[in-house]
Amino acid sequence: MKKKTQNRELLYLKIARSLEQQINNDTLKVGDKLPSIRMICRQHGVSMSTAQFAYYELEAKSLIEPRPQSGFYVSNSFRKKLAMPEVSKPENKPALKTVTDIIENSFHPASENNFTVFSRGVPAMKLLPVAKLNKGALQAIRSLPGGGTTYEPLQGNEKLRIQVARWSFSWKGNLSEKDILTTAGCMSALSYCLMAMTKRGDTIAVESPCFYGILQLAQSLGLKILELPTDPQSGVDMESLKKIVLKTKLAACIFVSNFNNPFGSLMPEEHKKESVKLLGKYNIPLIEDDIYGDLYFGEKRPTCCKSFDETGMVLLCSSFSKTLAPAYRVGWVAGGKFMNEVMKIKLFHSLSSTSITHEALGSFLETGRYEAHLRKLRKTLYTNYLQYIRVIGECFPQGTKICRPQGGLSLWVELPKSIDTIELYNLAVSKKITFSPGSMFTLQKQFGNCMRLSYGLEWNEKTENGLKVLGRLAKTAMQ
Amino acid sequence: MKKKTQNRELLYLKIARSLEQQINNDTLKVGDKLPSIRMICRQHGVSMSTAQFAYYELEAKSLIEPRPQSGFYVSNSFRKKLAMPEVSKPENKPALKTVTDIIENSFHPASENNFTVFSRGVPAMKLLPVAKLNKGALQAIRSLPGGGTTYEPLQGNEKLRIQVARWSFSWKGNLSEKDILTTAGCMSALSYCLMAMTKRGDTIAVESPCFYGILQLAQSLGLKILELPTDPQSGVDMESLKKIVLKTKLAACIFVSNFNNPFGSLMPEEHKKESVKLLGKYNIPLIEDDIYGDLYFGEKRPTCCKSFDETGMVLLCSSFSKTLAPAYRVGWVAGGKFMNEVMKIKLFHSLSSTSITHEALGSFLETGRYEAHLRKLRKTLYTNYLQYIRVIGECFPQGTKICRPQGGLSLWVELPKSIDTIELYNLAVSKKITFSPGSMFTLQKQFGNCMRLSYGLEWNEKTENGLKVLGRLAKTAMQ
Structure with a gap:
């Protein structure tokens, strides 16, 4: 039955x-x-x-x-044929520029309770399985020695690592718990990988546009950042990548291969295979950020570059911050052949992970509830996305282009050239709305008329109104 | 009554x-x-x-x-007049050497359950107020929005920051919650401070012997490390410090001013004042690690260098890992005039703290139970220390010297010159005992006949036997 x-x-x-x-x-x-x-x-x-x-x-x-x-x-009301943005065309030179303060400001608006926060790329609290997670956390406190007060092994909670290893089958990976190091969220994983693989003055390559957190992290480590032309649908442009590895010495690449933030692009499987092979040939470590991989809109879970990594040159980073509990700070890295180096960085910079939240997620995953939760979450996010493009189609200025994310939480909107989204951001904040201006996602002069909107919010009247107000502001800004 | x-x-x-x-x-x-x-x-x-x-x-x-x-x-059985070690005399040149693997091995021995772990500088689980902390953690899960799943502000849990600020009166500080940034333990605090204050190739000065975690951290950031002559009783030698700031450009100093690990030394208040003044004059930020400050054996809580910081040049780091819950990963930094820089590093490298454990400690501190717990813990640690020196006096080789820690968790033992404590360490591991060999605490050729023993263990027959076995091994090694 x-x-x-x-x-x-x-x-x-x-x-x-x-x-x-x-x-x-x-x-x-x-x-x-x-x-x-x-x-x-x-x-x-x-x-x-x-x-x-x-x-x-x-x-x-x-x-x-x-x-x-x-x-x-x-439906007639459905999208007035919003065009797609073009492939990005950043300049082919590494940048080492200081980021502007708008990034910190937009990331932490003064009072969020009354704000419509399109700027934060995490699912709304109501979309998280809070009651079940609470149960996991209570159990963790009861079952851990000393209620989770005493250090766990450096490599991290074993239950959690076993669950992450099992889950790797969903993306055609084949990890064992020994391949996995737990971290305090995906940013820590990326931080450890970059610290282990690079030193001040090195050049790394990233997608363009690129998640500003990665740009900031790399800058704080004194790295030069080369932005790669990127297709809104298929991610990093492979031809450009091939040319660049020939003439530039790269210390590492960072790719968000599945549902890149902010494009929502998805690297085709052939590109994944090709990248792994190409970078391997030139001995360039690939730091892969798969934090959105479980949030696919298509038929099945996409693979990772790591799925095709035979030599251990891919360092796969991820977390449960986009799917379960952002503030639990539970992430992980499968460091391939660089595992020891990454593990040392964890030891030197933070000693160990927070036992309670790591055990709590281990227990939650063990119950097998993750899959059912993801099914529901993906459906909600996809419906949200469709609502967004409906309202944007109705209310945003003529000539607006949008990406077609194939998963994840980010909608990239390209407004007509005459609109400066930093100015628009300031107007929006005065209306208690935040979004992420396009210039946050590059160190070059580009994307000044773009914005990233998170559709991880609950879809309701407030959210819909927020979008409508943004549209109105954009139309006014054009004149 | x-x-x-x-x-x-x-x-x-x-x-x-x-x-x-x-x-x-x-x-x-x-x-x-x-x-x-x-x-x-x-x-x-x-x-x-x-x-x-x-x-x-x-x-x-x-x-x-x-x-x-x-x-x-x-008592007759009490200490056969164990002498004190001399002031350390490291060479006056910055070192940039790779640490040996024994550090990682000794920090995480294969199976700890059967081991007598003198190598780990945290109080035994039985010395922690586990039941009351559990209560705090349960309350945190119940009271936090979304059970602690959603991001807290970048600066950290407010309840916790208020409590840390109030506590600052105990060391004649005058912090407000705005001066405090929460971190994932003290190592993270030190890591953020060093990243904010230095860049690869810079020179920093530390005590000698110096906690190996600080040496490793600084090395992983590509810093040169100048080890300062240090007195087992009064910490950094002020005359040496005065000479060094004259001729060496220091990017920062790191002092564990209260109960330095491993010496257990305590900087006299005049030295604290003098350091702050001297380093301020040369514009050298002082990163002060006060993780042991609450574990004093004397009449009252010692002050910090930060207590005398009028210009904001002192970055005070601490945590509750040595007094309440190591694996909660709850630390903090008062960054003085460098607060913004430190806060950015936290944002870039880890986004935010783990809400549940930070709220849990905030709640615990709010109940006012910290003081009563500390009284008990200090008494236990002091009694342990006396037991240690009794057994060491009875069982260790003639000519053994030991420090007289004035607080903290570490006992520094100097064995006769002919004993190599790395060899002794390997012998000890085969007897299921670990300690920290002296050469872990320097990048130079010194302390090869020294060891650090943590007296954070429960004092019982197993612990006493562990010390006796160490004494026997040392006597055998001498022959």
């Missing part, structure tokens, strides 16, 4: 997904009539209710709309 | 303390008869039971022993 229900669920989602693709591909255009419910039943051999569920799903996403006594049509 | 009990407690301790000083000063020599109980009553105007309590206290510490029908005598 339970299995039957699950099958029906999968069926209606499958049907909805394939119609959605046709809408996305323009096979079904705005205003086109969809097949009748009866037709769906015949074509797919499903029950009336399954077919109806598929249409409810599409309707909930504002992709289709019913017309009385006529049937379902591809 | 309660007040009266407290007064009596204070009285008996006061009497015991003053007799103890006389014993330490050799005013009362081994074998001397102590005043009778009756005499104490008359002299101090106290009750019989108070006088008796004072003698029980001294007896528990093995300082005195009763002889039937005769009274109390200064």
Whole structure:
């Protein structure tokens, strides 16, 4: 009985997904009539209710709309054909510039309670499995020796490492708990990797636009940063990468291969394989940040570059900050052949991890609830994303372009050239709205008319209004 | 009623303390008869039971022993006049050498459950107020928004910062919560300060011997390390410091001013004032590590260098890892005029602290239980220390010297020159005992015949046996 229900669920989602693709591909255009419910039943051999569920799903996403006594049509209100941004074209020279203070300000707005915070790339508290995590934390306090007061081994909580290792099968990885070092979140993992792999004055290569946290981290270590041309859909431009490794000595690359922040781009599997091979050939360590990998909108979990790493040159970093509990500070790194170096940096800079929260997540993962939670979270995020592009299509200025993220939490919006999003940011803050201006994501002069919006917020009237106000402000700024 | 009990407690301790000083000063020599109980009553105007309590206290510490029908005598078994080590004499040149692997090995021995771990500088779990901390942690999970899943402000938990600020009165400081940034333990605080104050190739000055964690941290940041002559009783040699600032450009100094690890030395208040003035004059930031300050054996909490810092040149780092909960990873830094720089490093390298454990300690401190816990812990540690020197006096080779720590957790033992404590370490590990060989505490060729023993362990038969075995091994090694 339970299995039957699950099958029906999968069926209606499958049907909805394939119609959605046709809408996305323009096979079904705005205003086109969809097949009748009866037709769906015949074509797919499903029950009336399954077919109806598929249409409810599409309707909930504002992709289709019913017309009385006529049937379902591809929704008119849905995206006025928002174009995609172009491949980024940063200059081919390493930058070593001081970041502006707007970054810190926008990251920590004075009072967040009344703000609509589009600037913070984490899921809203209501999207997290708080009650179940609390249970895990209480259990951790009860079960750990000394209630979690005494040091755990340097490599980290074993339960957690075993669970992370098991989960690696989902991305065609093959980690054992011995390959994993726990860290205080993904930023610590990246920090340890960079400290282990580079020294002041070295050059590293990153995507462009690139998460400002990575830029800041690298700058604080005195590194030069080379920004690589990046495609909004497929990530790092492989041809550019090939040219650059030929002429520039890189100490490391950092790629957010799955759902890059802020583009939401996804490196195709061939590019992943190719990068690993190419960088391996030139002996360049690849620090891969897979923090968004579990938040895919597609059919299945994407692989990582690490999935194709045969020589240990990939240092894979991730955390549970985007899916479970940001402030638990639970991350990890699989350091490949550099594991010992990374482990030493952890020892020197922080001794050990916080036992309670690491054990708590280990226990949570052990219950097998992570997968069900992720299914729900991904669905919510995808629906949010569709709502965002609907409102942006309706309210933002003519000529606005947006990315089509294939997962993650970030929507990259390119406004008409005449708009300066730093000025817009200041206007928005006065309306109690924050977002991340595009210039935070580069050290060069680019993206000045872009912004990143997190769709990790709860979708409600306040959020919708926030977007509408942003649109209005942008339109005013144009004039 | 309660007040009266407290007064009596204070009285008996006061009497015991003053007799103890006389014993330490050799005013009362081994074998001397102590005043009778009756005499104490008359002299101090106290009750019989108070006088008796004072003698029980001294007896528990093995300082005195009763002889039937005769009274109390200064104990014979107590220290066979162990000499003190000399002032250290490191070379006056900055070192940049790679540390040996024994450090990592000795810090994390394979299986600790069966080991007697003299190498770890934290109090044993049984000395921590685990039940009360658990209560704080449970309360944190219940009271924090989202059970502690969502980010707290960058500067850290406010409750905790307020408590740390209040506590600053105990060392004649005057911090407000705005002056304090929370960190993941004291190592993180030191790491942030060093990253903010120095860059690769800079020279910093430290005590000699110096806690190996500081040496490793500084090395991993590519710093040159100048080791300063240090007195086992009064810490950094002020004359040497004065000469060095004249001829060497220092990017920072790191002093463990109170109960330096491993010497246990205590900088006199005049030296603290003088250092702050001197370093301020040459514009050298002083990173002060006060992690042991609350673990004093004397009458009162010692001040910090920070207590005399009028210009904000002192960055004071500390944590609760030595007094409450090592694996909670709760530390803090008062960065003085460099607060913004330190805060940025925290943002770039770790985003935020672990909410649950920071709130838990905030709650614990709010209850006012810290002081009572510290009183108990200090008493235990001091008694442990006396037991250690008793056994060392009995069992270690002729010519062994030991420090007289005035607080903290570390006992520094100097064995006869012919003993190599790295060889001794390997022998000890085969007997399931670990300690920290002296060469871990320097980058130069010195302290090869020294060792650090933590007296944070529970004092029991296993611990006593561990010391006796060490003594036997050392005697064998001499031959």
